[in-house]
Amino acid sequence: MSSDARAYGDPDTRRRILFATWEAIEEVGADIRLRDVAERARVSRQAVYLHFGDRANLLLALVEFMPETLGFPKLLAHVFAAESGVEMLRRAVVLHSTYNAKIDSVARVLEAAQYQDTALGAAWRDRMTRSRAAHRMIVQRIAEEGRLTDGWTVEDAGDLFYTVTMQSPWRELTCELGWSPKQYARRMTKLLLDSFVTESQA
């Protein structure tokens, strides 16, 4: 995935356009026009096409750009630096509670667009696949520590963990139902630990 031989144009301009797109999506929503994006980036509409080819490709680039900009790798590393599987799970949910908020407006657009553009759908799916793998590793760790409840396999619990902490449920609970990040983290963690983990300390 993700490696076009060489990107066109000035990297700074490219970044400006990506930031402009991001801003535009946050303000306007899904139906951003590329002329608005261009205006925000203070370039011509055609510059956008020169850099990214088309709308789908622009969003595609944004999918890579956001996590880099938000320092996602570091945040993820902190989750995996935990000393126990249960603590990893806790930290993962906390990460979701804050990180999901930052990418939500863009995520809405991508969720909607993924079925219309093949390449974009693939990129989004790829992102999901990684996330799924990360969640499974956490459950794997819990299992290795002998704390996974008998009824669950690593695979099933991992997939469920991954799925219920996805963007959509998070969005519903926080944006629509008003849960704070802390409430989200506490309650979601409780749900998962209650089912996945055998009691021992907490």
Add this chain to the structure above:
Amino acid sequence: MSSDARAYGDPDTRRRILFATWEAIEEVGADIRLRDVAERARVSRQAVYLHFGDRANLLLALVEFMPETLGFPKLLAHVFAAESGVEMLRRAVVLHSTYNAKIDSVARVLEAAQYQDTALGAAWRDRMTRSRAAHRMIVQRIAEEGRLTDGWTVEDAGDLFYTVTMQSPWRELTCELGWSPKQYARRMTKLLLDSFVTESQA
């Protein structure tokens, strides 16, 4: 909500158009063109506009039309006819496991469109609000029977129940990860019961 003084035109034609829309969405996806819809319904493109005004309104009508057509009220009644709260929850998850499948293609379109059209968004939200209330009632029943775990309030558990059984997580688990309806029902039920319900029988 949902009561325009009187609908235009022949009700049969109206139904034909709605079915055609439904079909078109299932085959083509989100980017259906109204001319395709018209073609399937064997009416002119303008007939669609005469009946529904615009695209958003057509989708709006579809939101009401689908549950009626699929006999949703009866299915819901069966859930609430259960003798215990726990059994209600079980039945609700089973209902999700099959019903979500039937509406999924249309749900994708509506989820995407809800942020673009105000009225459509409101209608979709209304649907969600009802669903949320139903889920809460089930948890309420569990609580009344004294089986709700100490750590949960009816409200929080209800909202979580509602949220994790939403369309999106269901879609991910079944369409993308390949869970069968039975697997979905069993595992989702286990997750919820493990956390919400105090052990007593099963």
Add this chain to the structure above:
DNA sequence: AGCGTCACTTGACATGATGTAAAGCTACCA
């Protein structure tokens, strides 16, 4: 100084879907 090239601008244009407007057709009903 001259030359080319990169990065971008400008303006024009084709495409294609949405939505509106107006006139015509047909069957039924009074």
Add this chain to the structure above:
DNA sequence: TGGTAGCTTTACATCATGTCAAGTGACGCT
């Protein structure tokens, strides 16, 4: 016979996407 409801046909305005071609300015190289 006349009217109206329900739909068709044709035409048209709009608007975003995406493409094309020519032009401009800065920069580096010779």
